[in-house]
Amino acid sequence: MSDAEQKKPTLRSNFEPGTTRWAVRRAQWLAMGYSEEDLLKPKIAIVNSSSKLSVCYAHLDDVCRVVEQAIRDAGGLPFEIRTVAPSDFVTSAGRQARYLMPSRDLLVNDIEVQVEGAELDGMVLLASCDKTTPGQLMAAARLNVPSVVLPCGYQLGGHCAGKEVDIEEVYKSVGSLKAGSISLADLKAMTCTAITGPGVCAGLATANTMHVLSEALGMALPRSAPIRAGSQALMENAARAGAAIVDLILKDIRPRQILTPAAFRNALRVAVATGCSVNCVRHLAATASEAEMDIDIVAELEALNDTPQITTVRPNGPHRIEDLDKAGGCRGVMRELSDVLDLSVMTVTGKTLGENLADVPEPDRTFIRPLADPFRHEPGLTILRGSLAPDGAVVKVSAVPAEVRTFSGKARVFEDEAVAIKALETHSIKPGDVVVLRGLGPKGGPGTVFAASFMAALIGAGLGAGVAVVTDGELSGLNSGITIGQVMPEAAEGGPLGLVAEGDVISIDIGARRVDLDVSESELAARRAMWRAPDHSQIRGWLGQYAAMVQPLSKGAVLKPMRP
Structure with missing residues (x-):
């Protein structure tokens, strides 16, 4: 037996020949055009929340195709699965938005049913709007099969009446209308240009926050967040994620080896230093809970009062999410925080955080300041x-x-x-x-x-x-x-x-x-x-x-x- 054959892991998806499970699934998959060779490969879920209800998800099918091909090229067998797709600005219409938070946990169970029910070997999770990313992190922590989170990017705003406008401006301007400072025609004009592409809300709101924190936790590849939806960089990341998941399965690196207390402390440090969404606290606590981890996220955040704020992305200041992207993104922030992070933690690259940060260039100081010279000498959160x-x-x-x-x-x-x-x-x-x-x-x-x-x-x-x-x-x-x-x-x-x-x-x-x-x-x-x-x-x-x-x-x- 060769060294390669000796190192090849036992795949739970390869059922014992002659059993009922083996026979009926074999019949199903051969009928779908898969080959005998395919049936022995690592079988990988691409968790896709594509939906025509919201612009947040409008581009995910294109991303999925790239991930599929990359998995095939790396020697895996991809299976696209669909899940519930909650949108904070669409699914919020009914019952005063009471469906939003429960949708996160519905998504976790949705993923469990499909991945565990089929006994697949790993997952690539296409992360988009506010509830999908935390739900996907929670599912990875619960199921503990090799997993990669793929942040699928932010939308761009436009211009109205000579000014930049995005979804945040539309959101705030409803109050301006009620106060009588703008007209309904003004607000209507803003809605026509506030969103000029697919992806999640511009700004460091909950969706971009959870994209960034997925990378900070080590569950997304370096250079994942923030990233513009529909960009070439996103498609390159999709290909990287498809290759990475096959490697994680072969090396048997699982989420609970990555989602350690130290990894959560690193993510909280990033959240504080950037002024992330308040909602990240409940979502990180939920992910830790699904990982059956004994860590008090609230107390851990409370202990980070010595961390200053080194970015000022809207709504925290004047800069835009694309500025943070171009300046170095999450890995640029983590480079500046490296002295106060645990660099020994494992990541989905199969390397430690320290190894991932070793060759990261100095970020653009206009948008990401060093710890010694922050924008604010107090925590952002x-x-x-x-x-x-x-x-x-x-x-x-x-x-x-x-x-x-x-x-x-x-x-x-x-x-x-x-x-x-x-x-x-x-x-x-x-x-x-x-x-x-x-x-x-x-x-x-x-x-x-x-x-x-x-x-x-x-x-x-x-x-x-x-x-x-x-x-x-x-x-x-x-x-x-x-x-x-x-x-x-x-x-x-x-x-x-x-x-x-x-x-x-x-x-x-x-x-x-x-x-x-x-x-x-x-x-x-x-x-x-x-x-x-x-x-x-x-x-x-x-x-x-x-x-x-x-x-x-x-x-x-x-x-x-x-x-x-």
């Missing part, structure tokens, strides 16, 4: 705690107005985002108010309600520096302003957010990392005695199932393991 958020809350410090570091005001309490937006339209929300949007978390929704539209409207109305927002609902990575998100425990779990009354004073101190409800313990005890958890027992369909199974935000809002 951090955790606040206090009497309103004993288990923590997430704030994107980089998107808070620079002049605001403390804020105190009377609570305006809403349990329906539409009602809050109406109050904004009627000017009943005033500078100095703290808007509480509650009962919108995974348990309260059920399925996290998209509170981001109110925040965007607030910015568009010119109140971003004068009104604070505290919520357990889902925010967008595009949001900016004095926004305290992912308040834990959420209101529906009995957290203090559910006890806030209209007119209560809420105090926020960014520097001290505090968010407090200025109400006596005796008064809170009286309110707690009257509080009742929401009853979702009559909700049918997927949202009802999700309500029965979802765990707290601090655990990433993953579904409870169904164990005896």
Whole structure:
């Protein structure tokens, strides 16, 4: 037996000849045109969430074809599988966006059914919109078969009335319309030019954040993120990913060898240094949970207060996502952070992070600063705690107005985002108010309600520096302003957010990392005695199932393991 034959791994997809599983599958696949030789190759899923519902996914079929050919060229047998394809700006229309967060976990189970059911040997995961990338990372962590995440890129904006416009501007301008500062015709004109190509939202919102963090975790190849959708560079990455997955299978390198506590700490360091989306906290926690890893993502993020911000990509500053791409991307950021990263971690290249970074050139200092000379001497993302958020809350410090570091005001309490937006339209929300949007978390929704539209409207109305927002609902990575998100425990779990009354004073101190409800313990005890958890027992369909199974935000809002 040759050395090559001795090193060749046993593939779980190669069933014992003569068995029922072997015979019926052989008949199926030969009928589809596969050869006898094909049936012995590594069998690899290309997880494709292509959909005609959203521009985020419009280009994925073209990417898939490139990955397929690369897998064949490397000696593997590709199988394209389709999954649910949630879009934060399309799938958010129904039930006040309650389907968005649950769609992430639906996608995880979707992948499990198809990959585990067929006992395939590995996966290439075509990552696109906000929920697909974390869902794919979670699936890789759960299934622990060789996997490569392939970030499929960002869209480009356009121009309107002589100004640059993208989806972030459209999002914020809805508030400007409601405030009367622009006309419906102005907004309509912006929508005509805001998106000029396929891919995810421009800016360092949740989708681009999770693309970048996939590379930071070691689950995507170097030079993967951010990257322009439809570009030659993306197609080259697709070919690299197809070759890489075959190599990972032959070397038997699996996600749980890559997704270690050190890898998560590296990713969190990148998130803090770049001012990533607040939603990355729940998604990283969920991925760690699926990997059955004992790590407290919230506490780990909280410990990174010494990391300054070395990029200022919108909504954190003036630069665009394509600037970060051209400046060096994630690997350029990691090069600048190399002194505070664990370089020994394994990656999908089959090499360590240190080996991957060894030949990375110095990034463009206009957009990626060194640690010693950052854009801001504070973290871009951090955790606040206090009497309103004993288990923590997430704030994107980089998107808070620079002049605001403390804020105190009377609570305006809403349990329906539409009602809050109406109050904004009627000017009943005033500078100095703290808007509480509650009962919108995974348990309260059920399925996290998209509170981001109110925040965007607030910015568009010119109140971003004068009104604070505290919520357990889902925010967008595009949001900016004095926004305290992912308040834990959420209101529906009995957290203090559910006890806030209209007119209560809420105090926020960014520097001290505090968010407090200025109400006596005796008064809170009286309110707690009257509080009742929401009853979702009559909700049918997927949202009802999700309500029965979802765990707290601090655990990433993953579904409870169904164990005896």
